[in-house]
Amino acid sequence: MGIPVRMKSFYDTLQIAEKSCPPDCAACVKRCADIRGGPPSTCAGIKVVHLPELGVHTAVACNQCSEPACAENCPTGAIWKDRDDGVVRIDEGKCLGCGLCELVCPYGGIRFDASARKAYKCDHCGGRPECIDACEGNILSYLKARNVLKYWKEDDVSNPGTPLCPGCPAEGLLRVALRVFGGAIFFFGAPGCVATMVGGWGTQGTLRVPNTTTLMTNVASTMTGVKRYHRSVGQDVTCVAFVGDGTTVDVGFQPLSGAAERNENIIYICYDNEAYMNTGIQGSGSTPLHGWTFTTPVGGKWRGKRQGAKYMPLIMLHHGISYVATASIAFPEDYVRKLDKASKLKEGMSYIHLISPCPTGWRFPPEWSIRVSRLAVETNYFPLWEAEDGKVRMTVRLPQPAPVREFTALQGRFEHFDKAMLDALQAQVDKRYDAIIGLAGSE
Amino acid sequence: MKRHRHLIIGCGSAALSAVKEIRRINREDDVSLVTMEDCPPYSPMSLPYLISGRIDASGIQMVPEDYFEEVGATWRRGRRVVSVDTGARKVFYDNAEADPYDTLLIATGSDALVPPLLGEAGCLPFHTIDDYARIMKRLGRRRKVAILGAGLVGMELAAALHEKGHPVHLIDKEARILMRYFGEEAASRIARLFRERGIILDLDWGESVAAERRKGGIRVDFEHGQSIDTDTVIVCVGVAPRTSFLRANPIKVSRGIVVDQKMRTNVSGVFAAGDVAEAPDFFTGQEGLNPVLPSAVEQGRVAGRHMAGGGEAYEGWLPMNTFNFFGHKAISVGRFAPLEGDETITREDRNGREYMRIVFREGRMVGANFLNADVDAGVVRGLIMKRVEVGKYKDLLRKKPREAALSLMLDTEREDSFP
Numbered sequence A: 001m002g003i004p005v006r007m008k009s010f011y012d013t014l015q016i017a018e019k020s021c022p023p024d025c026a027a028c029v030k031r032c033a034d035i036r037g038g039p040p041s042t043c044a045g046i047k048v049v050h051l052p053e054l055g056v057h058t059a060v061a062c063n064q065c066s067e068p069a070c071a072e073n074c075p076t077g078a079i080w081k082d083r084d085d086g087v088v089r090i091d092e093g094k095c096l097g098c099g100l101c102e103l104v105c106p107y108g109g110i111r112f113d114a115s116a117r118k119a120y121k122c123d124h125c126g127g128r129p130e131c132i133d134a135c136e137g138n139i140l141s142y143l144k145a146r147n148v149l150k151y152w153k154e155d156d157v158s159n160p161g162t163p164l165c166p167g168c169p170a171e172g173l174l175r176v177a178l179r180v181f182g183g184a185i186f187f188f189g190a191p192g193c194v195a196t197m198v199g200g201w202g203t204q205g206t207l208r209v210p211n212t213t214t215l216m217t218n219v220a221s222t223m224t225g226v227k228r229y230h231r232s233v234g235q236d237v238t239c240v241a242f243v244g245d246g247t248t249v250d251v252g253f254q255p256l257s258g259a260a261e262r263n264e265n266i267i268y269i270c271y272d273n274e275a276y277m278n279t280g281i282q283g284s285g286s287t288p289l290h291g292w293t294f295t296t297p298v299g300g301k302w303r304g305k306r307q308g309a310k311y312m313p314l315i316m317l318h319h320g321i322s323y324v325a326t327a328s329i330a331f332p333e334d335y336v337r338k339l340d341k342a343s344k345l346k347e348g349m350s351y352i353h354l355i356s357p358c359p360t361g362w363r364f365p366p367e368w369s370i371r372v373s374r375l376a377v378e379t380n381y382f383p384l385w386e387a388e389d390g391k392v393r394m395t396v397r398l399p400q401p402a403p404v405r406e407f408t409a410l411q412g413r414f415e416h417f418d419k420a421m422l423d424a425l426q427a428q429v430d431k432r433y434d435a436i437i438g439l440a441g442s443e
Numbered sequence B: 001m002k003r004h005r006h007l008i009i010g011c012g013s014a015a016l017s018a019v020k021e022i023r024r025i026n027r028e029d030d031v032s033l034v035t036m037e038d039c040p041p042y043s044p045m046s047l048p049y050l051i052s053g054r055i056d057a058s059g060i061q062m063v064p065e066d067y068f069e070e071v072g073a074t075w076r077r078g079r080r081v082v083s084v085d086t087g088a089r090k091v092f093y094d095n096a097e098a099d100p101y102d103t104l105l106i107a108t109g110s111d112a113l114v115p116p117l118l119g120e121a122g123c124l125p126f127h128t129i130d131d132y133a134r135i136m137k138r139l140g141r142r143r144k145v146a147i148l149g150a151g152l153v154g155m156e157l158a159a160a161l162h163e164k165g166h167p168v169h170l171i172d173k174e175a176r177i178l179m180r181y182f183g184e185e186a187a188s189r190i191a192r193l194f195r196e197r198g199i200i201l202d203l204d205w206g207e208s209v210a211a212e213r214r215k216g217g218i219r220v221d222f223e224h225g226q227s228i229d230t231d232t233v234i235v236c237v238g239v240a241p242r243t244s245f246l247r248a249n250p251i252k253v254s255r256g257i258v259v260d261q262k263m264r265t266n267v268s269g270v271f272a273a274g275d276v277a278e279a280p281d282f283f284t285g286q287e288g289l290n291p292v293l294p295s296a297v298e299q300g301r302v303a304g305r306h307m308a309g310g311g312e313a314y315e316g317w318l319p320m321n322t323f324n325f326f327g328h329k330a331i332s333v334g335r336f337a338p339l340e341g342d343e344t345i346t347r348e349d350r351n352g353r354e355y356m357r358i359v360f361r362e363g364r365m366v367g368a369n370f371l372n373a374d375v376d377a378g379v380v381r382g383l384i385m386k387r388v389e390v391g392k393y394k395d396l397l398r399k400k401p402r403e404a405a406l407s408l409m410l411d412t413e414r415e416d417s418f419p
Helices: A027-036 A069-073 A100-104 A130-134 A169-181 A193-199 A219-232 A245-251 A253-261 A312-317 A332-343 A366-378 A419-440 B013-025 B044-052 B067-071 B116-120 B129-141 B152-163 B184-196 B293-307 B377-385 B391-399 B401-417
Strands: A013-016 A046-051 A056-061 A079-081 A088-090 A110-113 A118-121 A140-143 A185-189 A211-213 A238-244 A267-272 A323-328 A350-355 A385-388 A391-394 B005-009 B030-035 B074-077 B081-085 B090-093 B098-100 B103-106 B110-112 B145-148 B168-171 B200-202 B208-214 B217-222 B227-230 B232-235 B239-241 B270-272 B277-280 B320-325 B328-334 B343-348 B355-361 B364-371
Touching (some): A013 A056, A069 A100, A069 B293, A100 A110, A219 A267, A323 A366, B103 B293, B152 B168, B168 B227, B217 B232
Antiparallel strands (some): B090 B098, B355 B364
């Protein structure tokens, strides 16, 4: 029956790459069975699938589900999810050997051996899965959430629930930021999608920290006032804004530019969905070249937006502020490290620019958000870098960036693209990337 | 604001699953459980393992001692419900006390069926921990056991008693064993494996027509002329929903308490789940009983969800069971018996130890019987529940059932994430 304990947000993961294993290879299965001292066909916690008839060669192991059916259906509660490492474990002393777990797991993650009356499953070898060492095809890897979790504060200051569209990554971006900053912040919002999350719909808001939603025009100046007042009475408070691209690059730009010029000690985070999404997809200064919105339409003389996007991170860098960074939810380790740096800055301003792919406005299925967030980086459309005191450093370097076509092809807002438009966008992406690399140097 | 009061009658798999779901939705509502049994929660599934000695009584507790405190629920044991007033929203107990509720979940499970003539002659049921204690007490003195009913419980019990060294005589009124879960081909193989072990298995004896106590033993006569004279008789002919406290009550009871896809009864605020509930079937949507643990867990979850707010409805129950005996593994999933127009694939070995049959309808799996087959039954079950078209995998499912099912599952998962 599993107890409803509060789990951590995420755990280390045994990842099985979506590419082909060497035909007939069963090195992982063999290693696992060797450790356990039994026959591979019954006791291994990983299985291989070889169907040369269909060209399928892969491996399957337990997903370590967050709500494991095996645990919920276990008649003696012998199966449980470990809160510390997220591994679903079997307490052999309580196991009846009934085999129900195998019947209720739809993923083939647990195996019941009737002759030994024992159930077997993957337990990550206590944090160092040996199958990975044995893997001959580089299919298996171990993703360590601890690299993210070490920046986590224990108190979660956000409430459950979201009024945002399905698949919107802004929710995750905000929650991660709140977990890294913890409860000791003043939060500033402005009209935009996330304002609905912060303020709620007249019912319950997301935040359990002091927060205010200003106009779009005066976020940075309001933060300045609050910060300076508290400093004048001897209180050290961290002021964090989490606002959209409309507020940042267009409507609220003047006070932001002023605050940056003065290098105020505030943290300003922009989640960039590249249009006025909350009001129904109108083009912003951040909408990309030839990108469709309702105000940069396609048809007649129009081919989407006529100009390229303002590149706000470099604009902020050239204000000479203390810290500038870009981040994507698809690179969480990179993101939390940058949040942590910003939170520790006791003098000077931090500006973090986030790519926030919008399923509704960019026209892609909600479940692709992370994929689009990742491709934005992998195509150099949205390079990941930071600058401490003006010194630029690439935080993710790609040996071989993918063409921007792989990013645009997933989105309806680029559906009208012909080769000329694609080439024009690619040229802009290259130019921008070269400019950043020029500042960062080859390293 | 007054706190919403959820009252749950019962403390088995369905009840615990409902508590967990309610608590997942909120921490504020008042949740209390009341159960007639005077012991920590356990599943009847554990009982054969107590008999065989694979586990002791302390090992069958489904949740730790402090569980209810941990989840913020009150739990009262040894308290029998005698009636429910759905108008006043009150439940009455055998000590004349009563509790009010806002939402009520009836998860009282089932009672073992014992024909009166057998009960009066001292034949024992096998469904609760008290039954287990009674059987053990009796077996201490007498070794020979007859089990009436070769369904899953009877067969499991027979195997467990055989493991403990008891001479076991297993009898069924029908000509076949495990009627509810296995077709003729699988069942006859299982029967053979039982007989090989020295268990006497007699079929087609018809109903029991007379029974009497005899010098500490029992004699039972059967419809087709046979009779037994033995030390102990255990009756495993099935279970029936525990609904007697609902006599003269507007809650609709057919064979069990009739519920819809939200586990709601016909009476506002009253839900039912688990063995006691007659819920919609996965294939037909017709209400029916499916007294197995995974159905109780799922129905409990759906009930809890709708008691505390709402959300997804119940997909319907799929018959399923797993049965281990003497190192063998027999599994039944879904509609294992082909109907007209269904296709099947079968696979068997020569020595009668392995058998597999998968039934298809309109290019999708609908059911299977497996005996010692190299396949992940849970994966097959998942593919049935998702109504996945097998397409190019059909032939491979016969040749390499395990790998084909896993690969089809992976394809389906991938399609779900990147349509």
